[in-house]
Amino acid sequence: MTTPPVMRDLARCLLTCEAVASKNSEPVEFVTLRVYEKLRQSLVVFAGVDGFQALAFRALSQAKSEAPGLWAVHMAADGALQGLGEFRPQPVEFEPQPSSDMDKASEEGVILIARLLGLLIIFLGEALTFGLLRNAWPGVTFDDRNSQNGRAS
Amino acid sequence: MSTQDKVTINKLPTGVPGLDEIVGGGLPEFSFNIIAGAPGSGKTTLAHQIVFANASPEHPALYFTVLGESAIKMLRYQQQYTFFDPAKLPGSIHFINLSQIVLEKDLGAVLEEITKEVEKANPAVVVVDSFRTMVRKPKSDMDLQSFILRLALFLASWQATTFLIGEYAEEELRDNPIFTVADGLFWLRQTTERNSIVRKLQIVKLRGQDSVPGLHTFRITDAGVQAFSRTFGLTARKRNPPGDRRLSFGIPELDKMLDGGVREGDSVLVAGSSGTGKSVLATQFIAEGIRQGEPGIVAVFEERPEAYAERATTLGLDLETPQKDGKLTILYLRPLDLSVDETMQSILDAVQKIGAKRLVIDSLAGFEMALSPGFRADFRESLYRMIFALTGIGVTILSTVEVDESFTEFPFSTYSISFLCDDILRLRYVSIDGQLRKIMVVIKMRGGNHAKDIREYEITSKGVVILGKRLTEYQGLISGVPVHSEGSATRKEPSQ
Numbered sequence: 113m114t115t116p117p118v119m120r121d122l123a124r125c126l127l128t129c130e131a132v133a134s135k136n137s138e139p140v141e142f143v144t145l146r147v148y149e150k151l152r153q154s155l156v157v158f159a160g161v162d163g164f165q166a167l168a169f170r171a172l173s174q175a176k177s178e179a180p181g182l183w184a185v186h187m188a189a190d191g192a193l194q195g196l197g198e199f200r201p202q203p204v205e206f207e208p209q210p211s212s213d214m215d216k217a218s219e220e221g222v223i224l225i226a227r228l229l230g231l232l233i234i235f236l237g238e239a240l241t242f243g244l245l246r247n248a249w250p251g252v253t254f255d256d257r258n259s260q261n262g263r264a265s
Numbered sequence: 266m267s268t269q270d271k272v273t274i275n276k277l278p279t280g281v282p283g284l285d286e287i288v289g290g291g292l293p294e295f296s297f298n299i300i301a302g303a304p305g306s307g308k309t310t311l312a313h314q315i316v317f318a319n320a321s322p323e324h325p326a327l328y329f330t331v332l333g334e335s336a337i338k339m340l341r342y343q344q345q346y347t348f349f350d351p352a353k354l355p356g357s358i359h360f361i362n363l364s365q366i367v368l369e370k371d372l373g374a375v376l377e378e379i380t381k382e383v384e385k386a387n388p389a390v391v392v393v394d395s396f397r398t399m400v401r402k403p404k405s406d407m408d409l410q411s412f413i414l415r416l417a418l419f420l421a422s423w424q425a426t427t428f429l430i431g432e433y434a435e436e437e438l439r440d441n442p443i444f445t446v447a448d449g450l451f452w453l454r455q456t457t458e459r460n461s462i463v464r465k466l467q468i469v470k471l472r473g474q475d476s477v478p479g480l481h482t483f484r485i486t487d488a489g490v491q492a493f494s495r496t497f498g499l500t501a502r503k504r505n506p507p508g509d510r511r512l513s514f515g516i517p518e519l520d521k522m523l524d525g526g527v528r529e530g531d532s533v534l535v536a537g538s539s540g541t542g543k544s545v546l547a548t549q550f551i552a553e554g555i556r557q558g559e560p561g562i563v564a565v566f567e568e569r570p571e572a573y574a575e576r577a578t579t580l581g582l583d584l585e586t587p588q589k590d591g592k593l594t595i596l597y598l599r600p601l602d603l604s605v606d607e608t609m610q611s612i613l614d615a616v617q618k619i620g621a622k623r624l625v626i627d628s629l630a631g632f633e634m635a636l637s638p639g640f641r642a643d644f645r646e647s648l649y650r651m652i653f654a655l656t657g658i659g660v661t662i663l664s665t666v667e668v669d670e671s672f673t674e675f676p677f678s679t680y681s682i683s684f685l686c687d688d689i690l691r692l693r694y695v696s697i698d699g700q701l702r703k704i705m706v707v708i709k710m711r712g713g714n715h716a717k718d719i720r721e722y723e724i725t726s727k728g729v730v731i732l733g734k735r736l737t738e739y740q741g742l743i744s745g746v747p748v749h750s751e752g753s754a755t756r757k758e759p760s761q
Contacts (some may be wrong), residue, residue, distance in 0.1 A: 239351030
């Protein structure tokens with residue numbers, strides 16, 4: 113079971129937005145964490161910590177089965193992610209990160225965020241999910257697409 | 266105090282068809298309300314409907330969820346209703362989860378959080394769902410009372426209309442401070458009556474305005490909650506007293522028997538046993554109305570509209586064209602779990618939609634069977650309310666009722682409703698000269714000088730045809746077993 117391309121595109125869009133918004137060069141894991149945190153903050157408001165944590169835990173579990181590199185990532189009781197990129201060599205400032213590692217980390221981030229978005233669309237539907245994203249990323253134009261609302265992906 | 270000195274309480278729409286009428290025109294602005302009832306009674310759906318009807322970017326709504334149903338699942342299910350407009354989230358409606366604070370802190374912290382969010386959003390409507398889970402274990406009664414009072418005062422002063430949702434049992438109505446503080450108390454019930462589920466709503470309390478007392482049925486459909494007022498929504502409608510006009514059956518001899526026809530706004534009962542032509546008469550009555558430019562409604566319970574219209578064609582009556590032209594509505598009311606109020610609402614909506622002047626209810630027995638068992642016990646009272654309401658707006662009602670044929674009695678109706686009807690037309694079989702023939706007689710006509718004649722009739726391809734003149738040569742016709750006036754057993758044809 114792999115992440116649907118539509119969800120990957122959407123996740124990539126969010127990660128790109130965050131990467132562009134950041135003025136400093138930073139590891140891709142940081143960007144993933146920022147996207148995840150924005151989603152967490154938005155969702156915790158109406159779903160509660162437990163509600164978000166349950167959903168995010170499922171997303172992480174799905175992502176791990178698709179991207180084994182995420183094996184070390186775990187979730188705190190408040191739904192915060194821990195261990196993302198911990199076991200990968202940290203980039204030295206001004207020194208470019210090896211592209212293969214960067215691509216891999218980037219792909220893992222895409223998968224994790226895509227899985228979370230996928231679950232949101234399954235449970236809340238496209239309209240509410242995109243409403244939530246527009247609220248969290250006010251300046252970004254999202255292209256609402258026909259994604260699957262069912263469990264199959 | 267003169268009227269102009271009084272403060273004006275604005276009324277917010279409930280967004281629930283029928284409920285504005287029940288609450289006296291709308292929800293009092295800035296009121297502090299409780300929506301109570303058992304799980305599954307429709308509390309959350311009602312609250313959502315109110316929120317979606319009132320929330321806008323300028324006047325947002327805050328929907329606090331506490332312990333209980335997961336907010337994600339709640340939104341998943343609620344968005345199935347047609348009133349749910351996702352475009353209102355999160356701009357106009359903010360869902361905020363308070364579970365963590367409730368679990369980890371005390372009521373003071375909860376109040377603080379609500380205060381913070383209200384100050385931030387400046388909402389017009391606030392919902393706390395479920396309030397009951399929030400206050401289940403206060404440290405003491407004083408804690409709870411103080412919390413409720415402070416919450417009510419704060420939200421009212423912030424000009425918010427508030428709804429607290431709670432699972433309460435009716436025994437809790439006494440001695441619970443929350444019910445004392447509340448301006449409005451909406452109680453939702455769901456009861457099982459034999460195999461049917463009946464939902465009822467009661468406005469136990471509503472300060473400052475005149476709500477309709479009693480239990481009102483409601484239904485939850487794809488469109489959400491729909492309420493059916495016991496007054497059938499007629500308090501807001503202009504009463505249209507009937508005139509002196511006579512309405513024709515399209516059967517000249519029968520019109521003569523009725524002193525020119527049925528008086529407009531009357532309730533007519535056509536009673537007879539199976540096969541005597543009650544439905545045929547009813548169809549002729551409605552078809553003649555349409556021919557004369559009077560739109561009509563036929564409420565059928567025992568057969569589908571298509572079958573009803575098809576049967577009319579065998580009498581040479583076209584019910585298809587007037588349906589297409591919007592001059593006739595044949596209502597097929599879903600059997601087995603209806604309330605009279607629901608039926609009435611459907612009929613009233615149809616009356617308003619096509620400006621109906623004539624209504625046929627075919628038949629009362631079918632109507633009764635279509636009702637949920639709990640409503641059957643109140644059928645007579647419900648009929649009274651229905652007939653009063655409909656004739657009050659100028660609709661002429663013809664109801665058919667099947668009566669058991671007896672050769673010792675001459676009953677008019679099994680429902681003892683003859684007192685509700687202005688006019689009664691009785692059809693029956695008689696045994697004459699080895700034939701089962703049919704007679705009709707006008708039993709009663711309020712305010713009219715109707716014929717006293719007993720007339721023989723037949724049902725032909727043209728409908729009911731009254732034969733000859735009154736049957737003068739037989740005695741005991743209404744017994745069903747007449748004898749010839751001269752005591753002869755031989756048949757004499759009625760004079761032509």
